[in-house]
Amino acid sequence: MVDSDRTIKQALLKQRGKVLWLTGLSSAGKTSLALLLQDKLLKMGHLTQVIDGDILRHGLNKDLGFSLNAREENIRRVSEVAKLFVNSGIITICCFISPTREIRKLAGEIIGKDDFIEVFVNASLETCEKRDVKGLYKKARSGMLPDFTGIDSPYEFPENPDLEVKTDQEDLESCTNLMINYLIPLITNQ
Amino acid sequence: MVDSDRTIKQALLKQRGKVLWLTGLSSAGKTSLALLLQDKLLKMGHLTQVIDGDILRHGLNKDLGFSLNAREENIRRVSEVAKLFVNSGIITICCFISPTREIRKLAGEIIGKDDFIEVFVNASLETCEKRDVKGLYKKARSGMLPDFTGIDSPYEFPENPDLEVKTDQEDLESCTNLMINYLIPLITNQ
Numbered sequence: 001m002v003d004s005d006r007t008i009k010q011a012l013l014k015q016r017g018k019v020l021w022l023t024g025l026s027s028a029g030k031t032s033l034a035l036l037l038q039d040k041l042l043k044m045g046h047l048t049q050v051i052d053g054d055i056l057r058h059g060l061n062k063d064l065g066f067s068l069n070a071r072e073e074n075i076r077r078v079s080e081v082a083k084l085f086v087n088s089g090i091i092t093i094c095c096f097i098s099p100t101r102e103i104r105k106l107a108g109e110i111i112g113k114d115d116f117i118e119v120f121v122n123a124s125l126e127t128c129e130k131r132d133v134k135g136l137y138k139k140a141r142s143g144m145l146p147d148f149t150g151i152d153s154p155y156e157f158p159e160n161p162d163l164e165v166k167t168d169q170e171d172l173e174s175c176t177n178l179m180i181n182y183l184i185p186l187i188t189n190q
Numbered sequence: 191m192v193d194s195d196r197t198i199k200q201a202l203l204k205q206r207g208k209v210l211w212l213t214g215l216s217s218a219g220k221t222s223l224a225l226l227l228q229d230k231l232l233k234m235g236h237l238t239q240v241i242d243g244d245i246l247r248h249g250l251n252k253d254l255g256f257s258l259n260a261r262e263e264n265i266r267r268v269s270e271v272a273k274l275f276v277n278s279g280i281i282t283i284c285c286f287i288s289p290t291r292e293i294r295k296l297a298g299e300i301i302g303k304d305d306f307i308e309v310f311v312n313a314s315l316e317t318c319e320k321r322d323v324k325g326l327y328k329k330a331r332s333g334m335l336p337d338f339t340g341i342d343s344p345y346e347f348p349e350n351p352d353l354e355v356k357t358d359q360e361d362l363e364s365c366t367n368l369m370i371n372y373l374i375p376l377i378t379n380q
Contacts, residue, residue, distance in 0.1 A: 008232050009237060012232065012237060013237065038195070042198050042199065047199060047237070049274070059270040060267055063263070077250055077267070081271055081274065083249070084239070084241070084275075085274075085275075088237070088280070090278070
């Protein structure tokens with residue numbers, strides 16, 4: 001049932017669903033990239049959904065903290081939601097630090113490897129800390145935010161991401177275009 | 191940001207997002223109605239998503255049991271997910287027994303009253319128990335399923351649903367058409 005529904009929905013939307021999983025440090029630019037990418041895709045007529053860690057922490061996942069278990073449950077739920085969207089043929093952009101290989105593997109397994117595109121949003125810790133969009137690095141350095149990724153909790157670089165964008169070397173526009181060029185053949189090849 | 195995104199997505203889809211919240215006893219016909227309604231709406235070119243309690247219990251909500259707290263958490267998460275879909279302009283059909291007025295009020299509050307349409311899928315307990323699609327009434331009567339809605343846990347009738355379909359008096363086709371006739375002016379009036 002799901003498969004035939006998906007086929008019908010993809011035909012209606014004239015696209016194939018895919019999940020772009022944006023992983024990277026806080027302030028690496030995941031949300032900015034996702035929103036710009038969504039804008040561009042919508043202008044091209046492609047229905048797109050951004051699923052953002054910070055936003056979901058006020059909704060679906062507001063009961064969860066930041067322990068290792070809670071982070072894993074966070075990613076599990078988000079992946080299940082992303083799967084619902086992609087199964088409706090929607091281009092789904094997920095923005096989550098998702099710091100460990102294991103946690104990203106979990107996401108890929110739930111979503112399914114045919115639909116899962118791992119995008120490493122790469123910016124050096126130095127750059128991210130200088131940007132510090134939400135003031136979190138400052139808090140973490142002062143000890144107010146324990147287990148902060150990049151400071152006192154590790155970020156494991158993706159070993160073999162499907163795509164890498166270097167937001168400390170290229171501007172948002174170029175990085176977004178790189179993602180679009182990668183994505184378009186995958187979503188339009190019916 | 192969300193509002194302008196929603197406007198763009200609704201324009202792309204040529205429809206307005208709405209949530210049809212189907213409440214009723216087990217075996218009242220919620221899922222059958224939702225799937226038939228989805229088929230019809232898709233054929234009319236309307237992107238539609240079914241969010242079904244039983245299916246989500248294998249995915250997003252597989253960590254939850256059936257205690258009162260777990261039921262409430264189930265509905266809370268589902269409502270947050272429905273909100274994501276409706277905010278993308280998608281017709282979202284939720285199938286949940288959602289036995290109490292309080293639990294349906296919670297759903298309506300999370301989703302937002304402008305988007306929330308309460309549909310009472312009404313069939314008598316006698317009819318539902320005779321249908322017993324999943325064999326659950328039999329189990330409940332034998333004491334294997336405690337707190338089963340309609341048997342030893344109450345179902346509170348909606349006092350003022352937006353729509354009522356009587357699946358023990360009309361066939362699925364007629365009930366579905368009733369929902370479509372109600373829905374179409376709401377989703378096409380841009």
